[in-house]
Amino acid sequence: MSITLHDVAKLAGVSIKTVSNVINDYPHIRPATRTRVLEAIDTLGYRPNLQARGLRSGRTGAISLIIPDLRNAYFAELADAVMTSAHERGLYVLIEQMGSGDKASELAVLLGPRMQMVDGILYSVLELGQEDAHLLDIPTPLVLLGDRIFDGPTDHVTMQNAAGSRIATEHLLSLGRRNIVALGAHENEVIGSAGLRLSGYREALDAAGVPFRPELVVNVGTWHRLDGAQAMRALLASGVPFDGVVAFNDALALGAMRVVQEAGLSVPRDVAFIGFDDIDETRYSLPTLTTIDPRQAEIADVAVGWLLERIAAGPAGIAPREHLTTPRLVQRESTLP
Amino acid sequence: MSITLHDVAKLAGVSIKTVSNVINDYPHIRPATRTRVLEAIDTLGYRPNLQARGLRSGRTGAISLIIPDLRNAYFAELADAVMTSAHERGLYVLIEQMGSGDKASELAVLLGPRMQMVDGILYSVLELGQEDAHLLDIPTPLVLLGDRIFDGPTDHVTMQNAAGSRIATEHLLSLGRRNIVALGAHENEVIGSAGLRLSGYREALDAAGVPFRPELVVNVGTWHRLDGAQAMRALLASGVPFDGVVAFNDALALGAMRVVQEAGLSVPRDVAFIGFDDIDETRYSLPTLTTIDPRQAEIADVAVGWLLERIAAGPAGIAPREHLTTPRLVQRESTLP
DNA sequence: CTGAAAGCGCTAACAC
DNA sequence: GTGTTAGCGCTTTCAG
Numbered sequence: 001m002s003i004t005l006h007d008v009a010k011l012a013g014v015s016i017k018t019v020s021n022v023i024n025d026y027p028h029i030r031p032a033t034r035t036r037v038l039e040a041i042d043t044l045g046y047r048p049n050l051q052a053r054g055l056r057s058g059r060t061g062a063i064s065l066i067i068p069d070l071r072n073a074y075f076a077e078l079a080d081a082v083m084t085s086a087h088e089r090g091l092y093v094l095i096e097q098m099g100s101g102d103k104a105s106e107l108a109v110l111l112g113p114r115m116q117m118v119d120g121i122l123y124s125v126l127e128l129g130q131e132d133a134h135l136l137d138i139p140t141p142l143v144l145l146g147d148r149i150f151d152g153p154t155d156h157v158t159m160q161n162a163a164g165s166r167i168a169t170e171h172l173l174s175l176g177r178r179n180i181v182a183l184g185a186h187e188n189e190v191i192g193s194a195g196l197r198l199s200g201y202r203e204a205l206d207a208a209g210v211p212f213r214p215e216l217v218v219n220v221g222t223w224h225r226l227d228g229a230q231a232m233r234a235l236l237a238s239g240v241p242f243d244g245v246v247a248f249n250d251a252l253a254l255g256a257m258r259v260v261q262e263a264g265l266s267v268p269r270d271v272a273f274i275g276f277d278d279i280d281e282t283r284y285s286l287p288t289l290t291t292i293d294p295r296q297a298e299i300a301d302v303a304v305g306w307l308l309e310r311i312a313a314g315p316a317g318i319a320p321r322e323h324l325t326t327p328r329l330v331q332r333e334s335t336l337p
Numbered sequence: 338m339s340i341t342l343h344d345v346a347k348l349a350g351v352s353i354k355t356v357s358n359v360i361n362d363y364p365h366i367r368p369a370t371r372t373r374v375l376e377a378i379d380t381l382g383y384r385p386n387l388q389a390r391g392l393r394s395g396r397t398g399a400i401s402l403i404i405p406d407l408r409n410a411y412f413a414e415l416a417d418a419v420m421t422s423a424h425e426r427g428l429y430v431l432i433e434q435m436g437s438g439d440k441a442s443e444l445a446v447l448l449g450p451r452m453q454m455v456d457g458i459l460y461s462v463l464e465l466g467q468e469d470a471h472l473l474d475i476p477t478p479l480v481l482l483g484d485r486i487f488d489g490p491t492d493h494v495t496m497q498n499a500a501g502s503r504i505a506t507e508h509l510l511s512l513g514r515r516n517i518v519a520l521g522a523h524e525n526e527v528i529g530s531a532g533l534r535l536s537g538y539r540e541a542l543d544a545a546g547v548p549f550r551p552e553l554v555v556n557v558g559t560w561h562r563l564d565g566a567q568a569m570r571a572l573l574a575s576g577v578p579f580d581g582v583v584a585f586n587d588a589l590a591l592g593a594m595r596v597v598q599e600a601g602l603s604v605p606r607d608v609a610f611i612g613f614d615d616i617d618e619t620r621y622s623l624p625t626l627t628t629i630d631p632r633q634a635e636i637a638d639v640a641v642g643w644l645l646e647r648i649a650a651g652p653a654g655i656a657p658r659e660h661l662t663t664p665r666l667v668q669r670e671s672t673l674p
Numbered sequence: 675c676t677g678a679a680a681g682c683g684c685t686a687a688c689a690c
Numbered sequence: 691g692t693g694t695t696a697g698c699g700c701t702t703t704c705a706g
Contacts, residue, residue: 002453004699015677020701028675047450051397052699054388055682069417071617076413080406083434092451095432097420113384114429116339225621258623280408284562286595286623341683352693357685365691389683392698677706682699689694 003046012040023048054117062092063307064118066109068126069097072224073279074249074296075124078145081300082122089308094118103127107135115140120307125149130191141310143303147193150322155310157303157323159294161193164327165200166207168246168274168292171329173208175337177244177272180205183231183256184220184248197248197276215240220252228255236263243271250275250282250291257289257334273334287333295325340383349377360385391454399429400644401455403446405463406434409561410616411586411633412461415482418637419459426645431455440464444472452477457644462486467528478647480640484530487659492647494640494660496631498530501664502537503544505583505611505629508666510545512674514581514609517542520568520593521557521585534585534613552577557589565592573600580608587612587619587628594626594671610671624670632662 005016012019014033021029022037040046054060065082067075083093094117098109106127115121120141125148128135133152136142144156172180182201189195198217205212218235220227228251235242236259245260247253253275260271267273267287275282275291282289302323310318342353349356351370358366359374377383391397402419404412420430431454435446443464452458457478462485465472473479474490481493509517519538526532535554542549555572557564565588572579573596582597584590590612597608604610604624612619612628619626639660647655 002699006699016700017678017702018676021676024701030675033675047453049392049699050450050454051388051391052682053701055386055392055684056699056701058682060388070407070413070420071417073410073413076407076410079432080408080434083407095416097417113387116384117387225617229621255621258621261623280562281591281618284566284592284595286598339683343683353684354686354694355692358692361685367691370691386683389698390685392682392700393684393686395698675706678704680701680703681697682701684698686697687695690692 002049003044004049005046007044008037008040008046011044012037059119059311060117061090062094062118063120063122063304063311064094064096064115066096066098066121066123068124069099070095073251073281074277077279078124078296078300081296082304085297085300085304089304091119091304091308098126101127103132110136111138119311122303122307139315141307141313143307143310145299145303147196148191150191151320153320155303155306155318155321155323157299157306157325159299159325159327161196161327162200162203164276164292164294165197165246165248166204167200167327167329168276169201169204170208171274171290171331171335172244172246172272173204173210175244175268175272175335178210179213179242180210180216180244180246181235181242182217182246182248183228184223184252185217186221187219194248197246201246216242220248223249223252225251225255225258228252228257229259230255232256232259236260245271245273247273247275250277250279250289253289253291253334254281254285257285257287268334268336278330282330282332285334287336290332290335291330293328293330295327298325299323339386340381341386342383344381345374345377345383348381349374396456396648397454398427399431399455400457400459400641401431401433401452403433403435403458403460405461406436407432410588410618411614414616415461415633415637418633419641422634422637422641426641428456428641428645435463438464440469447473448475456648459640459644476652478644478650480644480647482636482640484533485528487528488657490657492640492643492655492658492660494636494643494662496636496662496664498533498664499537499540501613501629501631502534502583502585503541504537504664504666505613506538506541507545508611508627508668508672509581509583509609510541510547512581512605512609512672515547516550516579517547517553517581517583518572518579519554519583519585520565521560521589522554523558524556531585534583538583553579557585560586560589562588562592562595565589565594566596567592569593569596573597582608582610584610584612587614587616587626590626590628590671591618591622594622594624605671605673615667619667619669622671624673627669627672628667630665630667632664635662636660 005019008019009016086093098106124145137153142154185198186194220231257273278291278293342356345356346353407413423430435443461482470489479491522535523531555568557568594610615628615630
């Protein structure tokens with residue numbers, strides 16, 4: 001059996017309460033006592049039992065991060081950013097993947113028994129939409145990430161999507177490109193990354209007086225490299241001419257960029273490319289990929305901070321807040337003049 | 338406050354023990370009672386408190402996966418594979434990143450209080466070496482991944498590294514390449530992925546009667562895209578001629594391949610490339626990257642299975658075992674004849 | 675400033 | 691088949 005408070009107390013010649021006080025940095029302890037306890041802890045190699053602590057105090061010191069899929073570099077990097085930010089604040093992070101399932105299984109993850117083991121949840125919404133916002137009115141402190149739910153019952157942290165997409169499109173326009181593909185649209189979507197990014201694309205075209213042409217909008221359900229590659233093959237086969245691509249994430253851009261070059265076209269000469277997310281891979285692709293930096297570290301930092309505030313606030317709660325980061329253009333080779 | 342066993346018991350008109358029995362699938366329960374209890378659970382929305390269960394039973398239903406870094410695609414994919422395998426067996430996975438720290442902090446993670454919250458640990462060794470094997474003789478069930486420690490005090494699951502590297506090198510030799518770079522070596526390393534892969538490279542050269550030339554061995558400390566790119570720039574600047582590259586992981590290969598092409602060389606015509614790991618990105622790079630598939634799913638599956646056996650065995654323990662997967666060549670464009 | 679007692683929600687023994 | 695009891699290791703309340 002492992003060492004308990006009692007063992008430490010016995011060795012230090014105090015009660016378990018005093019040991020507990022020392023561990024929890026209770027201020028009013030005589031220095032001599034504290035030293036004695038600390039020494040006892042050290043010699044015994046005592047480690048608090050987190051389960052017992054959690055059971056008694058109701059707090060676990062852990063938060064949960066619910067994301068679609070770790071194989072997606074954006075989310076792996078987000079997980080790392082959240083962990084870094086949480087560790088700085090003394091919190092542990094449990095990562096939960098929901099896969100690309102349906103709404104029901106996504107909710108099951110959110111409400112599952114594991115969520116009892118955490119003080120709060122960071123939830124990157126995938127399947128749920130605005131109409132499901134009321135389902136998120138749960139007792140556990142919750143902060144939303146992603147772009148599916150706005151004006152929900154709790155805090156929300158994401159990037160200014162439309163602005164990002166507008167910057168991206170304007171960048172291609174500034175290079176003189178006029179036949180710009182929007183890659184990654186979701187039909188009829190208004191809210192959600194795809195919908196918001198498409199609207200930013202349109203804004204930029206409108207502002208530049210370039211007519212919007214539906215045949216340049218390419219719908220793609222999921223946003224993996226494979227999807228980008230397949231969509232680009234179809235587009236090339238269709239014969240629609242284009243000289244620029246705004247892809248709604250980097251993976252799509254990378255998949256599509258490969259296919260374009262495979263077809264003998266030159267990037268950026270024949271087709272300029274820009275993505276979203278600024279994943280590490282974009283610094284090493286051939287050519288390197290211009291992209292929109294969503295400020296992931298800032299997102300992670302604000303989200304963790306707000307979640308902590310919600311945890312501290314308790315049942316009293318906090319009125320929903322929204323933080324939108326300002327995206328930044330990262331120019332690389334795929335849009336060289 | 339949340340719903341407890343007592344609430345369920347009261348509603349179902351039974352004792353809490355009976356409810357507990359139903360939840361834990363205790364066999365001898367009258368079907369009528371079981372139904373009644375199940376209904377009560379359902380109407381109340383009861384969820385067992387995992388902390389209390391863990392405290393009482395000593396088991397948590399979770400295992401921990403300790404990896405260097407989620408930003409590394411190999412480990413992100415490994416984490417996913419382990420989670421999948423663990424979930425199938427009803428286990429939850431806590432991911433712990435150790436970063437690229439020193440031995441001390443790596444050990445701190447391994448022995449830290451969080452490790453109390455899990456029934457067992459899957460540990461992908463990074464800094465520790467053979468000489469530290471005795472430190473791993475800890476009470477918590479442990480299974481080792483990676484190539485730093487062999488013949489340790491517990492189970493070990495990895496790939497046949499030397500064989501994989503030999504296959505890779507033989508593949509380049511079979512294309513007629515004779516000036517093959519080994520990219521990613523660690524000076525003086527014998528055990529460890531780098532050491533083992535270098536020895537497989539030498540074996541292949543020896544078997545083919547091709548002389549080993551030290552100037553073709555490129556040392557690289559860490560194995561990210563950036564490292565591969567930098568090393569390749571230096572190699573090109575050095576003027577040493579080469580027509581093939583065996584990179585010790587895919588990230589190195591991708592970084593280096595980009596630089597080679599940037600320099601105006603053609604892949605695979607001028608330089609053929611092969612990597613290790615078979616990460617998803619290798620299917621979409623330009624050109625797609627030939628690589629060695631380490632059988633990650635098998636590694637994850639065996640590791641989780643063995644860990645479960647160790648957990649089940651309890652203090653009695655199990656004699657250390659070793660499972661080495663058989664790597665597989667995945668040929669893609671970077672080594673087309 | 676420190677101690678004693680209670681109990682968080684659950685499961686493991688052992689009654690019945 | 692089902693109920694009773696005890697206690698996992700800790701924090702909380704309340705005395706002193």
